[in-house]
Amino acid sequence: MSQMDPKLFEIQGSRTAETEQMGRPSLSFWHDAWLRLRSNKGAIFGLVLIAIIMLMAIIGPSMSNYTYKEQNIKHAKLPPKIAALEDIHWLPFDGRDKDGFDVYKSKEVDQYYWFGTDDLGRDLWTRAWYGTRISIFIGVMAALIDLLIGIAYGGISGYYGGRIDNVMQRIIEILVGIPQLIVVILFILVFEQGIFSIIMAMVITGWVSMARIVRGQFLKLKNQEYVLASRTLGASGGRLIWKHLMPNVIGPIIVTTMFTIPSAIFTEAFLSFIGLGIAPPEASLGSLVNDGFKSMQMYPHMLIIPSVIISLLILSFNLLADGLRDALDPQMKK
Amino acid sequence: MVKYTLKRLFYMVLTLFIIATITFFLMKLLPGSPLTNQEKLSPDQQEIILDKYGLNDPVPVQYVNYMTNLVQGDLGLSFQYDNRSVTQMIGERIGPSAELGFQAIVFGTIVGILLGIVSALKHNTIIDYAATTIAVLGISIPSFVFAGLLQYFVGVQWQLLPVASWEGFEYTIMPTLALSVFVIATVARYMRSELLEILSSDYITLARAKGVSAPSIMIKHALRNALIPIITLLGPLAVNIMTGSLVIERIFAIPGIGEQFVRSINTNDFTVIMGTTLFYSVLFVVVIFIVDILYGVIDPRIRVSGGGRK
Numbered sequence: 001m002s003q004m005d006p007k008l009f010e011i012q013g014s015r016t017a018e019t020e021q022m023g024r025p026s027l028s029f030w031h032d033a034w035l036r037l038r039s040n041k042g043a044i045f046g047l048v049l050i051a052i053i054m055l056m057a058i059i060g061p062s063m064s065n066y067t068y069k070e071q072n073i074k075h076a077k078l079p080p081k082i083a084a085l086e087d088i089h090w091l092p093f094d095g096r097d098k099d100g101f102d103v104y105k106s107k108e109v110d111q112y113y114w115f116g117t118d119d120l121g122r123d124l125w126t127r128a129w130y131g132t133r134i135s136i137f138i139g140v141m142a143a144l145i146d147l148l149i150g151i152a153y154g155g156i157s158g159y160y161g162g163r164i165d166n167v168m169q170r171i172i173e174i175l176v177g178i179p180q181l182i183v184v185i186l187f188i189l190v191f192e193q194g195i196f197s198i199i200m201a202m203v204i205t206g207w208v209s210m211a212r213i214v215r216g217q218f219l220k221l222k223n224q225e226y227v228l229a230s231r232t233l234g235a236s237g238g239r240l241i242w243k244h245l246m247p248n249v250i251g252p253i254i255v256t257t258m259f260t261i262p263s264a265i266f267t268e269a270f271l272s273f274i275g276l277g278i279a280p281p282e283a284s285l286g287s288l289v290n291d292g293f294k295s296m297q298m299y300p301h302m303l304i305i306p307s308v309i310i311s312l313l314i315l316s317f318n319l320l321a322d323g324l325r326d327a328l329d330p331q332m333k334k
Numbered sequence: 335m336v337k338y339t340l341k342r343l344f345y346m347v348l349t350l351f352i353i354a355t356i357t358f359f360l361m362k363l364l365p366g367s368p369l370t371n372q373e374k375l376s377p378d379q380q381e382i383i384l385d386k387y388g389l390n391d392p393v394p395v396q397y398v399n400y401m402t403n404l405v406q407g408d409l410g411l412s413f414q415y416d417n418r419s420v421t422q423m424i425g426e427r428i429g430p431s432a433e434l435g436f437q438a439i440v441f442g443t444i445v446g447i448l449l450g451i452v453s454a455l456k457h458n459t460i461i462d463y464a465a466t467t468i469a470v471l472g473i474s475i476p477s478f479v480f481a482g483l484l485q486y487f488v489g490v491q492w493q494l495l496p497v498a499s500w501e502g503f504e505y506t507i508m509p510t511l512a513l514s515v516f517v518i519a520t521v522a523r524y525m526r527s528e529l530l531e532i533l534s535s536d537y538i539t540l541a542r543a544k545g546v547s548a549p550s551i552m553i554k555h556a557l558r559n560a561l562i563p564i565i566t567l568l569g570p571l572a573v574n575i576m577t578g579s580l581v582i583e584r585i586f587a588i589p590g591i592g593e594q595f596v597r598s599i600n601t602n603d604f605t606v607i608m609g610t611t612l613f614y615s616v617l618f619v620v621v622i623f624i625v626d627i628l629y630g631v632i633d634p635r636i637r638v639s640g641g642g643r644k
Contacts, residue, residue, distance in 0.1 A: 174345070174352060177345065177346070177349035178352070178353055179576075179614060179618045181573070181576070182353070185599065186356070186607075190363050266476055269476055269478075270476070270478070270577065274584070274596045275600050276599065289478065289479060293482060296482065311474060311479055314474045314475070315474035318470060
């Protein structure tokens with residue numbers, strides 16, 4: 001077989017139309033992330049739970065006829081009682097205390113307190129959801145302020161590099177060494193107790209991790225070709241940062257923020273617990289748990305209800321954040 | 335390595351100096367003095383008391399005195415307890431806190447490692463899901479909530495263990511459990527992902543191809559590499575246990591540093607607050623320092639790059 005006969009072959013053409021055709025519809029970044037998030041059962045569970053808890057935090061306090069600070073000593077320490085569930089005795093909503101004694105009957109109370117009342121006769125349903133509102137507010141605000149400072153600081157440090165970066169990093173290195181708890185406690189001792197102080201105290205040390213992440217991403221991205229191309233075309237620093245770098249950093253930023261929220265909620269609860277948080281008659285989930293401890297032996301509902309809500313809240317944020325991490329930035333997955 | 339250690343040491347001292355300074359000036363900003371609870375004293379008596387605490391000196395002098403004493407380990411006198419030195423108060427209470435912290439970290443690490451191994455070996459089975467769920471719950475449920483539920487069910491309802499106080503080993507079980515939940519969860523999560531990565535690497539496949547038995551692969555090849563990085567977790571875990579001890583000691587009425595700290599906050603005993611704050615900071619900064627250096631010793635890559643892991 002010396003040479004093949006050219007007649008054996010047939011010209012096929014390049015069929016450009018077929019090879020260039022899109023195999024499947026193109027997906028935007030967000031659409032793709034959503035598809036990945038949707039397949040994560042834990043994350044969806046977290047998302048639904050957050051939605052429910054947030055909804056209750058918004059409408060819950062106005063569903064009952066009481067306000068969060070209205071006291072009624074005659075109705076103090078009532079166990080939970082819900083109209084539709086009061087005849088199901090294995091559920092803790094039948095208005096009986098832990099010995100099976102119907103307190104509502106003996107105190108001649110006609111109203112229904114869905115989550116019972118505390119030792120001053122305040123309605124715990126209202127207080128629990130009101131407290132949830134405060135806790136979520138603190139968590140979200142702290143995370144958002146962290147986000148703003150972190151992006152600005154990390155962005156400048158990472159984008160400009162050189163001496164500016166050096167100085168800014170030394171500052172961060174010292175801040176990281178200071179235990180957050182200590183700063184938060186000292187800060188609140190010096191300033192007046194309240195929501196604002198708590199948020200500020202958490203932000204003072206909290207923004208550092210966000211700044212580090214943004215800086216790291218910027219350092220990685222700023223030397224990529226597409227940035228260089230844009231710079232060559234004369235784009236300004238601000239435009240480079242906002243139009244080219246930021247969209248690529250958005251994934252890690254969202255994930256970090258989502259992890260910050262539950263940890264801020266936890267820190268607030270912790271502070272309330274050691275007596276530095278929200279002062280009565282205001283309520284947060286942490287202060288409710290703290291109050292619950294005092295009457296734990298006789299009236300466990302005061303402890304258990306806020307405990308369950310805060311645990312579910314932190315759990316669902318953690319689950320969602322885990323899912324988002326996998327969906328938005330598979331590289332960050334450990 | 336020496337250069338790296340010295341650099342870390344310098345940062346450690348600098349950080350401690352800054353913490354001490356911030357603490358001092360923040361405390362100066364606070365309203366309140368040893369006189370707050372004793373309004374009926376004559377001006378002379380007040381003068382004597384202020385002299386005793388050195389509060390009549392100008393602030394810069396106070397600062398220098400404070401720093402000098404600090405270096406010598408003298409944290410000053412308590413505002414609320416007459417003539418008790420803060421150093422002594424901390425010293426008396428360090429025992430229970432140290433015992434609890436030690437138990438929690440040892441117990442938590444061991445259980446966490448086991449849980450991580452099991453869930454990596456039984457990857458994507460019911461056992462794995464159960465272990466992962468436990469880990470997520472452990473990270474999410476605040477330690478004081480867990481302590482409360484434990485105290486209510488185990489202590490009050492079922493009466494298996496004493497509810498509170500500090501009189502013997504059985505009194506340490508519930509607080510240790512409550513403190514170690516987070517440790518267990520963190521270590522288990524870490525161990526699982528680390529092991530999964532290692533078990534799918536080439537040298538494990540090679541060992542398997544050579545006919546090495548499964549337990550031997552696990553112990554000799556996989557575990558060795560997975561265990562080392564756990565050292566880096568010690569820093570964050572130590573912080574978590576310190577934080578946790580504040581509430582746990584209060585819940586279980588344990589005579590430790592955390593309980594005293596919370597009490598000093600509620601009674602405005604500023605010297606005790608300052609002293610304990612510094613004590614915690616030193617502990618924290620030293621733990622981080624040791625972890626960094628240890629890791630540098632074990633993992634040569636750190637020495638070359640001269641920075642912490644990640």
